[in-house]
Amino acid sequence: MISAANSEPRFQPDGVINAYVEGWELVLVLSDASMPSGIRLRRIPAEHSCLVKISEVPELLRSMLRESTAVRGLREEGEWLRIRWRDSFDCRKYCKLLVEKSITTYDGFLDPILRFMADNQAKVAARRLCYFDLESDSRVPFSRLHDARILSWALVCSDGSEIVEVLSDDTEAAERELLRSLWNRLDKHDQVAAWNGDKFDFPLLKARSEHHAISMPWKRWLWLDHLELFRKMNAHAAESGAEKQSFSLGAIAKAVLGESKGDVDGSKTWQTWAAGGAERERLADYNLRDAQLMKKLEDKTGYVALLGSIAEVCGSFPDSRGMMASVQVENLLQRLAVQRGFRFETPIAAHKVKGAEDSYRGAYVMEPAERGIVKNVHVADFSSLYPTIIRTWNMSPETKTRRSRSEREIDSSVRHGSKPWPFDGECISPITGVVFKMQPQGMLSGAVAEMMRLRKESNDRKARSVPGTAEWQEAARKSDAYKIAANSCYGAIGMTTFRHHDVEVAESVSQAAVWLIRQTIEAADKRGLHAIYCDTDSVFVSGCTREEFADFVAWCNAELYPRLLRLLGCEPGLINLAYEKAFERIVFVQKKRYCGRYSHYKGTAATSESKPEVKGLEYKRGDSIRLARQLQEEAVDLLVGQEHGGNEDPEIFKRLLERWRERVLVQPLELADVVVVKGLNKPINSYAKRIKKDGMEARQLPHIEVAKILTERGREITEGSRIGYVIIDGSTNPQTVIPAEDWSGKVDRSAAWESLVAPPTIRVLEAAFPAIDWKPFEIVRTKEQKSKARKAARANQESAPVLFESGQYSRSKEKNDAEAD
DNA sequence: AACTTTGGCCTCTGCT
DNA sequence: AGCAGAGGCCAA
Numbered sequence: 057m058i059s060a061a062n063s064e065p066r067f068q069p070d071g072v073i074n075a076y077v078e079g080w081e082l083v084l085v086l087s088d089a090s091m092p093s094g095i096r097l098r099r100i101p102a103e104h105s106c107l108v109k110i111s112e113v114p115e116l117l118r119s120m121l122r123e124s125t126a127v128r129g130l131r132e133e134g135e136w137l138r139i140r141w142r143d144s145f146d147c148r149k150y151c152k153l154l155v156e157k158s159i160t161t162y163d164g165f166l167d168p169i170l171r172f173m174a175d176n177q178a179k180v181a182a183r184r185l186c187y188f189d190l191e192s193d194s195r196v197p198f199s200r201l202h203d204a205r206i207l208s209w210a211l212v213c214s215d216g217s218e219i220v221e222v223l224s225d226d227t228e229a230a231e232r233e234l235l236r237s238l239w240n241r242l243d244k245h246d247q248v249a250a251w252n253g254d255k256f257d258f259p260l261l262k263a264r265s266e267h268h269a270i271s272m273p274w275k276r277w278l279w280l281d282h283l284e285l286f287r288k289m290n291a292h293a294a295e296s297g298a299e300k301q302s303f304s305l306g307a308i309a310k311a312v313l314g315e316s317k318g319d320v321d322g323s324k325t326w327q328t329w330a331a332g333g334a335e336r337e338r339l340a341d342y343n344l345r346d347a348q349l350m351k352k353l354e355d356k357t358g359y360v361a362l363l364g365s366i367a368e369v370c371g372s373f374p375d376s377r378g379m380m381a382s383v384q385v386e387n388l389l390q391r392l393a394v395q396r397g398f399r400f401e402t403p404i405a406a407h408k409v410k411g412a413e414d415s416y417r418g419a420y421v422m423e424p425a426e427r428g429i430v431k432n433v434h435v436a437d438f439s440s441l442y443p444t445i446i447r448t449w450n451m452s453p454e455t456k457t458r459r460s461r462s463e464r465e466i467d468s469s470v471r472h473g474s475k476p477w478p479f480d481g482e483c484i485s486p487i488t489g490v491v492f493k494m495q496p497q498g499m500l501s502g503a504v505a506e507m508m509r510l511r512k513e514s515n516d517r518k519a520r521s522v523p524g525t526a527e528w529q530e531a532a533r534k535s536d537a538y539k540i541a542a543n544s545c546y547g548a549i550g551m552t553t554f555r556h557h558d559v560e561v562a563e564s565v566s567q568a569a570v571w572l573i574r575q576t577i578e579a580a581d582k583r584g585l586h587a588i589y590c591d592t593d594s595v596f597v598s599g600c601t602r603e604e605f606a607d608f609v610a611w612c613n614a615e616l617y618p619r620l621l622r623l624l625g626c627e628p629g630l631i632n633l634a635y636e637k638a639f640e641r642i643v644f645v646q647k648k649r650y651c652g653r654y655s656h657y658k659g660t661a662a663t664s665e666s667k668p669e670v671k672g673l674e675y676k677r678g679d680s681i682r683l684a685r686q687l688q689e690e691a692v693d694l695l696v697g698q699e700h701g702g703n704e705d706p707e708i709f710k711r712l713l714e715r716w717r718e719r720v721l722v723q724p725l726e727l728a729d730v731v732v733v734k735g736l737n738k739p740i741n742s743y744a745k746r747i748k749k750d751g752m753e754a755r756q757l758p759h760i761e762v763a764k765i766l767t768e769r770g771r772e773i774t775e776g777s778r779i780g781y782v783i784i785d786g787s788t789n790p791q792t793v794i795p796a797e798d799w800s801g802k803v804d805r806s807a808a809w810e811s812l813v814a815p816p817t818i819r820v821l822e823a824a825f826p827a828i829d830w831k832p833f834e835i836v837r838t839k840e841q842k843s844k845a846r847k848a849a850r851a852n853q854e855s856a857p858v859l860f861e862s863g864q865y866s867r868s869k870e871k872n873d874a875e876a877d
Numbered sequence: 878a879a880c881t882t883t884g885g886c887c888t889c890t891g892c893t
Numbered sequence: 894a895g896c897a898g899a900g901g902c903c904a905a
Binding site for chain 1: 898899900901902903904905
């Protein structure tokens, strides 16, 4: 097949709403006001190509390429020859073949969508968003989701208009009509957000539409799972563990908007529909309300808009797939490379499998150096440390030259004030010894630099705009998007499956941080300051005044870092330490676990309103039980709270523990007090099954066992589901637990206190008052009682080998159990 | 599509 | 009692 250069005109649209591959074609979704649906689908050949340097291709090979049926076209682009292969298989096959002939190929195996977007520097266009929710036949178990008839759907548009439609009859024809009407409406939208859509609404809609042979270009829409988006974006925003226990739309709406959800039982939608009349209306209202809640949630959080901005910044699409950092960064790098005329070598190596081989060293975390209640602790941290490191060393896979010098050699040189790596135009990363060229700018480093530059532009624009206006909001969102894109670059480069993965680069980033922090700590010690804790990019220092600490930070920036960085061959200026805050008192429980009372934050003095800073403690964890969180919250408040804190008399805390022990062991408890909630991070069947010595399968962890029970009951249990359970007998081995939905008042109060409620607070108190023995407060049952209980449990098991209790408990039994405790 | 990273603490299970 | 492995969630 012969194809002249540039025989196919390149198409450069203003903006692309979405793009997808269909067979041989790449379909572009473009805005077009003249069409009834407001869009136009433009089909062009999907490009599976690679590039080679013309100088490396002998004329003979070139004519062979021209004749080959595997080649759809050849095009000269400056010093490059672009070879368009028939399909992705040919591209893969011949790239490998060319490599064997010592001809390097570039940009091979690229997804045609990504290729198009980057090659044309195509803008990501504005899309028409709607919020979508389905109700389906609740009688059909989740495992047979595809057979569940759709009872109603609701659509809320970003302009506030809304519509809900309900199945008229329990017939195929009626459902077909319902779906037809839905697709008619969806035609006016490009981006569809649904809560848990990836696991429920989208597959169900697809399956039911296929069932009715309704054909639609499914991939033309941007399907977006609003729940997953919220989970991702909100991961760092949640304050207490209480907010992390459920990701149901109702729970999130309540936490974020303070609104409660409708009153239809999700497991009774069929009955509600079948009752007809007002009940059916109620189902419609309930359905619509969920879609409305999503819009309200977005109006409050702006996460969908932020994803849109990220897409615009990276050249990815704002759907569920586009939430992935790897997709965002790959698009960003490719786009930048095209801008700069750079071509990445085709990653020929077989697809890498995630393994221990490619793991690398990460951040430095210091063991807290002081116990007890520590007073006047100052904290400084590096601003955007990893991005600034990438830029300072010009780190990128292609700027990396060689590995030289050991950690010890580098340190020894630096200590003597001499350069560990003497060549001009190159810099060396400490610890890893990897050398990078300073010119030209690397793609990774360039991407980070560009994102930070554009972020500054956005921030400037924001500063010039009137707060709260659309322009101001847009600028703020763009700023966030650039920050996220810049920060994702490090994570992506460390991913073994990432196209541009480079473990040496990733490790050089984290280890440069380790080295800088260690140098900082050493310098602090020399000045008589005492570094007592450090994690990744921050140092906690005690034993100095505010002024002394500010002086130290200023000296680091003005003298220490410039000197060190120049010795390593880097241009200083970006690495910057900032005095962030000070604690009037702080208690370190462990690494990554502490609580403290601010004296100031960025210079602003704390007030009685200021909440204590709590890191890593059970109070912040969604998998601790509420009793544990509440007790710990009280203890932390008495210890480091602005209003009630500052207590240094252990007796106060002893009384607290006694009061709570009484509450846990004797007083009435409700389910929310004692339920343990854990997420399911894998499909239920992929959890490790261990075989015991006796040949039997070992019991899996409680939340997994409970998830299996719930699955058998036909409950909707998937990856990401949250599983609640209650320990009703902790003396058996293994523990006896029941699904939260079976709870009727029974709970092992002693076990709850001894293993879940008391320890988290006791650890805090042991840290604050190391001289006191807090263990006695934890123990409820004596050793004799425990062994007696164990024996009884064993005997019980032998006579009736029921490992798991489930189902409802009779009233009388529950009463007995409660009293027996 | 199913895939940001490593460091770290903690609970549960089964074993010695 | 202490260990190791599995697993979850959090800090950065």
